[in-house]
Amino acid sequence: MTPFLKEVAEDLVAKFGDDLQYCAIVFNNNRPATYLRKYLADIIQKPFFSPAIYTIQEFFAGSVKEKPADFYLQFFTLLKVYNKLLEEEGLAPMKSSQFFPLAKIMLSDFAQIDNDLVDANKLYQEMEDVAQINLEFDYLSKEQYDFLAQFWQSYSEGKHKKQQELFIKMWRRMPRLYQLFHEELKAQNYITNGQVYRHLANTDLTTSDFINSFNRGKIIFVGFNALTRAEAKVFTHLKEADKALFYFDVDTYYLEDELQEAGLFLRKNFKQLGLTNVFEDDDNGFASEKHAVNVYKVQGQSAQAKILNQIIGDEDGNQELGTTAVILADEQLLMPALQTINDGIDLNVTMGFALAGSTVFGLADLWLTTQLELKETNKVDHQTLEAFVTHPLTGLSTKLKANVQEALLRDNVVNIDLHRLIKQGGIFERFYQKIEDPSRLVEELLSVMKYMLARLSTQQSLKKIDADLMVKTIEELTRLNDTLRNFVAGEEFRFVVQLIQKSLLGVSVPLSGDPLKGVQLMGLLESRNLNFDKLVFLGFNEGIIPKTSIGNSFIPDSIRRAYGLPVLENLDAISSYMVYRLLQRAKSINFVYNSLTDERNSGEVSRILKQLEYESNFSFNYQSLNLPVSTEPKEEIVIDKNDPVIQAALQRYLKGEKILSPSALTMYIANPIDFFFRYIAEIKEPEEVTAVIEANQIGSILHKVMEYFYIGEIGKEVTADVILVKRKALKQMVTKAFNFVMTNKEESTLEYSGMQKVILAIVEAYANIILNRDEADAPFTILSLEEKISTELAFELNGKMQQVKLFGFIDRVDERNGVTRIIDYKTGSDKLTFSEIEKLFDTDGKSINKALIQTLIYTYAYERQSGRQGVEPSLFVVKTMADGNVYFRSRKSTLSDAYLEEVKPLFLAQLQQKVAEIFDLNVPFRASAVPDNYSYSIYKTLFGA
Numbered sequence: 001m002t003p004f005l006k007e008v009a010e011d012l013v014a015k016f017g018d019d020l021q022y023c024a025i026v027f028n029n030n031r032p033a034t035y036l037r038k039y040l041a042d043i044i045q046k047p048f049f050s051p052a053i054y055t056i057q058e059f060f061a062g063s064v065k066e067k068p069a070d071f072y073l074q075f076f077t078l079l080k081v082y083n084k085l086l087e088e089e090g091l092a093p094m095k096s097s098q099f100f101p102l103a104k105i106m107l108s109d110f111a112q113i114d115n116d117l118v119d120a121n122k123l124y125q126e127m128e129d130v131a132q133i134n135l136e137f138d139y140l141s142k143e144q145y146d147f148l149a150q151f152w153q154s155y156s157e158g159k160h161k162k163q164q165e166l167f168i169k170m171w172r173r174m175p176r177l178y179q180l181f182h183e184e185l186k187a188q189n190y191i192t193n194g195q196v197y198r199h200l201a202n203t204d205l206t207t208s209d210f211i212n213s214f215n216r217g218k219i220i221f222v223g224f225n226a227l228t229r230a231e232a233k234v235f236t237h238l239k240e241a242d243k244a245l246f247y248f249d250v251d252t253y254y255l256e257d258e259l260q261e262a263g264l265f266l267r268k269n270f271k272q273l274g275l276t277n278v279f280e281d282d283d284n285g286f287a288s289e290k291h292a293v294n295v296y297k298v299q300g301q302s303a304q305a306k307i308l309n310q311i312i313g314d315e316d317g318n319q320e321l322g323t324t325a326v327i328l329a330d331e332q333l334l335m336p337a338l339q340t341i342n343d344g345i346d347l348n349v350t351m352g353f354a355l356a357g358s359t360v361f362g363l364a365d366l367w368l369t370t371q372l373e374l375k376e377t378n379k380v381d382h383q384t385l386e387a388f389v390t391h392p393l394t395g396l397s398t399k400l401k402a403n404v405q406e407a408l409l410r411d412n413v414v415n416i417d418l419h420r421l422i423k424q425g426g427i428f429e430r431f432y433q434k435i436e437d438p439s440r441l442v443e444e445l446l447s448v449m450k451y452m453l454a455r456l457s458t459q460q461s462l463k464k465i466d467a468d469l470m471v472k473t474i475e476e477l478t479r480l481n482d483t484l485r486n487f488v489a490g491e492e493f494r495f496v497v498q499l500i501q502k503s504l505l506g507v508s509v510p511l512s513g514d515p516l517k518g519v520q521l522m523g524l525l526e527s528r529n530l531n532f533d534k535l536v537f538l539g540f541n542e543g544i545i546p547k548t549s550i551g552n553s554f555i556p557d558s559i560r561r562a563y564g565l566p567v568l569e570n571l572d573a574i575s576s577y578m579v580y581r582l583l584q585r586a587k588s589i590n591f592v593y594n595s596l597t598d599e600r601n602s603g604e605v606s607r608i609l610k611q612l613e614y615e616s617n618f619s620f621n622y623q624s625l626n627l628p629v630s631t632e633p634k635e636e637i638v639i640d641k642n643d644p645v646i647q648a649a650l651q652r653y654l655k656g657e658k659i660l661s662p663s664a665l666t667m668y669i670a671n672p673i674d675f676f677f678r679y680i681a682e683i684k685e686p687e688e689v690t691a692v693i694e695a696n697q698i699g700s701i702l703h704k705v706m707e708y709f710y711i712g713e714i715g716k717e718v719t720a721d722v723i724l725v726k727r728k729a730l731k732q733m734v735t736k737a738f739n740f741v742m743t744n745k746e747e748s749t750l751e752y753s754g755m756q757k758v759i760l761a762i763v764e765a766y767a768n769i770i771l772n773r774d775e776a777d778a779p780f781t782i783l784s785l786e787e788k789i790s791t792e793l794a795f796e797l798n799g800k801m802q803q804v805k806l807f808g809f810i811d812r813v814d815e816r817n818g819v820t821r822i823i824d825y826k827t828g829s830d831k832l833t834f835s836e837i838e839k840l841f842d843t844d845g846k847s848i849n850k851a852l853i854q855t856l857i858y859t860y861a862y863e864r865q866s867g868r869q870g871v872e873p874s875l876f877v878v879k880t881m882a883d884g885n886v887y888f889r890s891r892k893s894t895l896s897d898a899y900l901e902e903v904k905p906l907f908l909a910q911l912q913q914k915v916a917e918i919f920d921l922n923v924p925f926r927a928s929a930v931p932d933n934y935s936y937s938i939y940k941t942l943f944g945a
Contacts, residue, residue, distance in 0.1 A: 001283070001285055001289065001531075001584075001585040002585075003035075003039075003530075003531040003585065004223070004247075004249045004529060004531055004581075004585070005032055005035045005036050005039055005222075005223075005529055005530070005531070006039045007279070008036065008039075008222055008247050009036055009039035009040050009043055010039075010043060011247075011278060011279075012025075012040070012051075012220070013040065013043050013044060016217065016218075018048070018049075019216065019217055020040075020048075020049075020051050020217070021048070021049035021050065021051055021217075022051070022214065022216035022217030023051040023052070023214065023217035023218050023219070023220055024051060024052045024053075024054060024059070024214045024217070024218075024219045024220065025051050025052070025053045025054070025220045025222060026053075026054050026055070026056055026059045026219065026220065026221045026222065027053070027054070027055055027056070027222055027223060027528075027529060028055065028056055028223060028224060028528050028529070029055055029525065029526065029528060030055055031350060031515075031522075031526050031528070031529070031530065032222065032223065032528070032529035032530060033053045034515050034516065035515075035516070035529075035530060036053070036222075037050065037053075038516055051217070051220075052214075056224075056231065057193060059219075060193075060196045060197055060200050060230075060234075061193075061196050062210045063196070063199065063200045063203065063208055063210045063211070064191055064196050064199055064200075065189075066185075066186065066189050066190055066191035067189060067190050067191070068190070068191065068192075068193065068196075069185050069190040069191060069192055070483055071107070072480070072483045072484055072487070072499070072503075073185075073190060073483060073487075074107055074181075074185070074192060075100070075103050075104075075107070076096075076487040077181060077184050077185055077188075078099075078103050078106060078107065078177070078181050079094070079096060079099050079103065080184070081177055081180045081181050081184055082094065082099065082103075082173070082177055084180070085173050085176060085177060085180075095492065095495075096491050096492065096495050097492055097494070097495040097498070100495070104552070105552045105553060105554055106174075106177075106554065107192075108551065108552070108553065109553055109554055109555055110178060110181070110192070110194060111192065111193065111194035112194070112553075112555075112565055112566065113178075113194070113565075114192070114194025114195055114197055114198045114230070115194050115197050115198075115228040115229070115230050115231075116228050116229040116230065116563075116564060116565055116566075117198060117201055117202075117229040117230055117233065118229075118563050118564075118565065120174070120175060120178045120179075121175045121178075121179075123174075123555070123559070123563060124171055124172075124174035124175045124178065125175060170554075171554075182195055197228065197230035197231070198230060200230070200234055201229070201230035201231075201233040201234055205234070205237050205238060205241060205243070206241060211238070211243065214243070215243075218243065218244060218245050219238055219243055219244045219245075220244070220245045220246075220247065221235065221244060221245070221246050221247070222247045222529065223247065223248070223249050223528055223529035224246070224248065224269075225248075225265050225266060225269075225574065225577050225578075226265040226570065226573070226574050226577075227265065227269065227273075229564070232269075232273050235273065235275060236273055236274065236275070239274070239275060239276070245278050246275050246276065246277060246278060247277065247278050247279065248266060248269070248275075248277045248279070249529065249581050250263075250266055250277060250279070250283065251283050251284060251285055251286050251580065251581070251584045252283070252284045252286075252287075253284065253285075253286035253287055253580075253584070253616070254286070254576075254577070254580055255267065260576075260615075261569075261572055261573040261576050262573065262576035262577040262579075262580040262581075263577070264573040264577075265573060265574070265577070266577075283584060283585075285584035285585055286580075286583070286584055286616060286617075287617070289584075289585075290619070291583065291586070291587075291589060291616075291618045291619065292588070292589070292618075292619045292621065293589045293590075293591065293612075293613075293618050293619065293620045293621065294311075294588075294589070294590045294591070294621050294623065295590075295591045295592075295593075295605065295609065295620060295621065295622045295623065296311070296590065296591065296592040296593070296623050296624075296625055297593060297595045297605075297622065297623065297624045297625065298592060298593070298594060298595065298624075298625045299594070299595055299596050300594060300596055301330075301332075301333070301336075301539075301594050301596075301598075301601070302333075302336040303594070303625075304333060304336070304538050304539060304592045304593070304594055305333055305336035305337045305339070305340040305538065306336075306340055307592065307625055308326065308337060308340050308341055308536065308538075309340065309341065309342050309345075311536050311590050311592075312324060312326075312341070312345065312519060312534075312536065323532055323533040323534060324518075324519045324520070324532060324533070324534040324535075324536070325519070325520040325521075325522060325527065325530070325532040325534070325535055325536070326341075326519060326520070326521045326522075326536045326538060327522060327523070327524055327527055327535060327536065327537045327538070327582070328351070328521070328522065328523050328524070328538050328539060329524055329537055329538060329539040329540045329541070329544055329545040329606070330538065330539025330541070330544045330545075331351065331523050332539075333538045333539050334349070334351060334354075334521070335357060337521060337538065338521075341519065341521075345518065345519055346517055346518025346519065347518055347519050347521060348515050348517070348518055348519070348520050348521065349521045349522075350515065350520065350521070350522040350523075350526050351508070351521070351522060351523055351526065352508035352509055353465065353469070353508060353509050354505075354507075354508045355469055355472065355473060355504055355505070355507040355508060355509070356504075356505045358465075358466070358469050359391065359392050359393050359466060360393065360466055360469040360470050360473055361469075361473075361504055361505075361507075362387075362391065362393075363391055363393050363394075363449075363452065364445060364449065364473060364500075364504055365501060365504075366384065366387055366388055366391065367431065367445055367448055368441075368445065368497045368500060368501060369384055370384055370388070370431075370432065371434070371435055371441065371493075371497065372493070372494060372497055374418060374432075374434045374435075375434075375436075375493050375494075377415060378417070378418050378434070379415035379416055379417055379418060380415065380416045380418065380421060380432070381414070381415055381416075382408055382413060382414050382415065382416065385404070385408070385416055385421075386405065386408065388431065389401050389404045389405065393452060393456060393462075393466065394427060394431075394452075395427075395455060395456055395459050395461055396427070410744075411743060411744065413743070414742075418432060418434060427455070430448065430451055431448060437489075438488050438489075438490075438491050438492070438493045438495075438496040438497075439484075439485055439488045439489040439491075439496075441488075441493075441496050441497065441500060442477055442480050442481040442484055442485070442500060443481050443485070445477060445500065446474060446477040446478060446481060449470060449473055449474050449477065450474060452470070453467070453470045453471070453474070456470075465509070468509045469507075469509050472507055472508075472509045473504065473507060476503060476504060476507045477500075477504075480500065480503050484496075484499065520532070524545070524575070524578050524579070525578070527578065527582055528578065530582075531582070531585045531586070532582070532586060533586060533587045533588060534586070534587065534588040534590075535582055535583070535586045535588065535589050535590060536590045536592065537579075537590065537591045537592065538592050539592070539593065539594065540591045540592060540593045540605060540606050540608075540609060541593045541594055541601055541602060541603075541604065541605065541606060542602045542604040542605065542606050542607055543600070543601065543602045543604075544601070544606070545575050545579075545606050545608065546571050546572045546574075546575035546576070546606070546607075546608065547571050547575070548568075549568070550566055550567065550568055550570075550571060575608065576608050576611075579608055580612075583612075589618075591605070591609055593605045593606070595624075636926065636927065637673065637926070637927065637942070637943040638924045638925070638926045639673065639676050639924055639925035639926070640924050641920075641921045641922075641923070641924060641925065642921055646676075646680055647921070649680045650680070650918070650919050653804050653805075653918075653919070654802050654803075654804065654919065656804075656805055658805075659790070659804070659805040659806065659807040660793075660804050660805065660806055660807070660915070661806075661807055661808050662806070662808050662853070662854040662857040662858065663808075663854065664678075664679055665853070665857065665911075665914070665915070666848075666850040666853050666854060667679075668914070668918055669840075669841055669843060669848055669850075669853065669914060670843070670848050670850065670928060670933045670934065671843070671927055671928045671933050671934040671937060672843060672918075672925045672926055672927075672928070673925045673926055673927045673939070673943045674934060674937050674939055675918070675925065676925035677939040677942060677943075678939075680925075683939070683942075685938050697741055697742075698759065698762065698763060698766075698827050699825070699826070699827040699828070700741045701734070701737045701738050701741045701759075701763050702737075702763050702766050702767060702825055702827055702878070703786070703811060703825055704736075704737035704740055704741060705730075705733050705734050705737045705763060705767045706767065706770060706785075706811070706812065706825060707785050707786055708733040708736060708737060709726060709730070709733060709767070709771075710782050710785055710812070711785060713782045714782050714783070714784065714785065715781070715782070715783075716781065716782065717779050717780070717781050718774070718778055718779060718780055718781065718782060718814075719778050719779045720775045720778040720779075722778075723771055723774055723775050723778060724775070727768075727771060730764060730767060730768070730771075731764060733767075734760055734763050734764045734767065735760065737763070738756075738759070738760055738763070766827060766878040769878045769881060769882060770825065770876055770878060770881075772882075773876065773881060773886065777816055779816075780814045780815060780816035780821075781814060781815045781816075782812070782813075782814050783813040783814055783815055783820070784810070784812070784813045785811070785812055785813075786809050786810070786811065786812075787809065787810045787813060787862075788807075788808075788809055789806075789807070789808055789809070789810055789858065789861045789862055789865050790805060790806065790807045790861070790865070791805070791806050791860075791861040791864045791865055792804070792805055792806070793805075793806050793911070793912065793915060794912070795912035795913070795915050795916045796912070796916060797916045797919055797920065798920070802916075802919065804915060806857060806861050808854075808857070808858060808861065810822055810823075810824075810858050810862060811823055811824050811825050812825075813862065819870065819872055820862075820868050820870065820871045820872070821871070821872050821873075821874050822855055822858050822859050822862060822871060822872070822873045822874065823874045823875075823876055824851065824854065824855050824858070824873070824874070824875050824876065825876050825878070826851060826875060826876065826877045826878070827878055827879070828877075828879075829877075829879065830849075830850070830851040830875060830877050831849060831851070832875055832877065832880075832885055832886075832887065832888050832889060833849075833888070833889060833890070834847065834849045834852055834888060834889075834890050835847050835890060835891065836890070837903060837906045837907050837910055838906075838910060840852065840853055840907075840910065841853075841910045841911070841913070841914045843928050843929075843933070844928055844929040844930060845930065846930055846932065846933075848933065849888075851875055851877075852873075852875075852888050852895075853911075855873035855874075855875060855888075856873055856903075856904075856907050857911070858873065859871050859872070859873045859904075860904070860907075860908060860911075870901070872887075872895075872896050872900060873887075873888065873895065873900075874886045874887060875887075875888065927943050
């Protein structure tokens with residue numbers, strides 16, 4: 001079928017000929033103008049003077065002399081007036097940040113009131129009970145009265161009394177607030193869009209210079225549907241004055257059927273307003289044309305975009321007036337769609353690329369975040385600095401990035417002083433200038449973005465899309481600076497930052513493409529007046545289309561209905577019309593919806609489609625597309641030791657070039673493949689700077705505290721009195737240990753966060769638990785602290801004797817009652833119980849006790865190194881030692897005295913056997929059969945767990 005705009009163009013040329021230049025053509029949005037100009041050029045086939053083309057907003061704005069007030073001017077003006085009213089009531093003014101969410105709703109309500117010509121004084125006046133409604137609203141119809149009485153009934157029942165009282169007080173201010181707000185704007189020669197509508201609607205159009213400027217032609221309104229009262233009044237007056245023509249895109253299918261919501265507003269336009277359609281013979285595309293509809297049910301939000309190429313097929317990108325459109329019912333699918341459509345397909349994105357998802361916004365947001373941190377602490381968080389260093393638009397060299405990251409890791413600096421950054425010079429000095437005055441924030445961010453643009457342009461490292469976004473950001477910041485600089489002086493710093501962020505979030509840049517060729521990617525609103533042969537609707541889910549909310553408003557639904565303001569059903573009718581008018585001329589129709597349910601998706605196809613299927617003669621073909629999911633069992637990863645590289649790594653241990661620690665051995669016992677990744681492949685967990693104290697760091701701090709506590713007592717007898725005296729300095733020792741572990745410096749000017757103070761208290765409590773035990777055990781003699789031990793372990797491998805070096809640090813060795821004790825401090829949930837020695841080494845068993853294995857290895861190594869015998873292992877588990885247990889025990893006995901001496905050779909034999917297994921080329925590295933043995937492994941993704 002012929003596109004609607006082409007029909008309009010043909011009729012305009014036939015009616016007006018050369019006089020078309022004296023006409024004004026008005027659309028709902030900008031997009032159709034490009035198509036209409038193209039059709040007019042094709043028809044006229046010679047140079048011609050184009051008619052004036054407006055959007056409806058531009059057309060109405062042409063009737064006033066005042067300048068349009070942007071959102072921020074409206075907000076600060078509203079705040080000023082509102083606080084003036086509060087002052088008159090003897091109340092404290094509201095802060096900008098507190099008022100901002102209220103203002104957004106108020107301004108939206110004001111706009112609707114003006115657009116629909118509602119008497120604001122009547123709407124907002126006091127209504128305390130139904131009796132007052134009878135007095136003040138005798139002019140209302142019974143239906144309107146019932147709506148209002150039903151709403152106010154809730155106020156007389158004592159429900160939510162306090163909130164209702166506050167709301168009523170605010171409502172009482174509204175008539176004056178509305179009046180004074182507009183007066184204040186007008187005094188500055190500004191006007192809101194809603195007031196523009198009200199002004200033209202209440203103007204005698206015969207005396208309007210703007211309207212009369214088109215007296216030689218006509219004012220032509222094209223493709224309108226739902227009209228505000230202001231639009232309806234203007235349209236009606238222009239029709240009565242014979243100054244206007246109306247082209248409505250209509251199909252008899254939904255126009256003549258009173259039950260079809262898609263035709264609701266068109267029927268109102270024709271029957272109630274008396275408007276007439278130039279096209280007297282309405283199209284009947286729904287009934288006369290065959291329509292095949294494909295409905296694709298897919299699982300997942302992004303999965304909807306993945307079938308686009310299949311649906312679009314071999315699109316000829318050079319065809320005139322691109323006949324294929326992808327309509328995003330859910331506009332969040334823009335990026336998935338862009339990433340999916342084949343590069344060979346010409347694409348035009350009318351929605352534009354949002355700044356919010358770009359690296360340019362990331363850089364601006366990073367600068368604003370930095371300013372907030374500098375304002376509060378005069379320091380920059382390490383994560384913020386890392387984000388800056390690694391940001392693609394900083395243009396830093398790889399070497400400089402590495403140096404900064406290395407310094408952060410080395411010093412574990414959580415918050416970096418400002419002067420340290422400024423001293424770096426160059427881009428650091430420019431980016432990290434601290435702003436004290438919030439009124440300078442926009443100006444300074446603008447300067448930073450210009451600096452970054454110039455720097456990247458010089459380096460010739462800026463992509464076109466980033467350059468376009470950077471330029472657009474600079475334009476937006478320039479506009480914002482002009483608006484905000486007169487308002488934000490004295491405002492809260494954080495609030496001004498939030499205003500800038502919100503402003504930038506609304507910026508978008510049109511992507512390259514020809515609006516008349518190739519595949520058109522657009523939202524539903526942008527498709528008004530346009531027609532396409534092939535349509536693909538993405539995100540056609542119930543709850544997405546039609547929408548389930550008209551947005552926030554202080555005006556309740558019942559009062560909205562009484563005054564004829566937009567309600568939810570209006571959105572249903574508008575959405576249905578926009579979809580139906582696209583379908584009536586299309587040849588190929590495709591709907592895609594997400595069948596998965598989540599917090600924002602119902603998993604159901606839109607009721608618009610269900611209604612169409614039930615009521616129309618369209619042919620529907622449903623397809624359920626499931627992305628392939630692998631159901632194959634996970635393949636066990638087995639590492640063969642016969643690889644020359646692996647053999648060479650193992651030989652380094654046998655040659656004494658590398659040593660085995662007790663923790664390495666317990667890692668192998670629990671999960672051999674972890675040992676391979678960590679000690680053979682040498683894949684280490686990435687280091688990172690963190691302000692959060694990890695569990696192992698708490699242990700390190702406690703170990704350091706206990707070292708500080710007993711360092712001066714080595715070789716001496718420690719009595720309970722000695723411990724009591726030294727405990728007075730425990731808090732200082734904890735602080736000193738914390739500083740050392742976190743910054744490698746015992747003395748530090750570190751400012752402790754709330755969580756760090758909690759950690760300090762926890763470590764102090766742990767140390768006190770140990771010292772309580774020590775007081776009870778005193779007297780004893782400290783033999784060594786954090787002693788380095790090293791010894792050889794011999795074992796048999798394939799009939800030959802081999803040996804490896806064992807190495808570690810023992811937390812503490814002391815002597816009590818003639819018995820030497822190996823003491824290991826633990827802050828975790830280590831157990832003191834075990835079953836059998838053999839089971840300790842069973843990789844595929846559940847009885848591995850790493851703490852016991854490690855302390856027995858320490859015991860073996862210490863006895864060999866020191867020559868002492870009868871050394872006993874003890875485990876100070878701070879979480880459980882309050883019950884008095886510090887010795888390992890099995891079902892048979894406590895691991896001490898004769899039983900310990902019985903166990904030692906058994907343990908050594910099992911240890912030798914397990915170490916031999918590490919170097920046995922016939923035993924590959926593999927994962928344990930018990931998942932609990934590697935539940936905390938960082939390598940799970942590598943071995944398929």
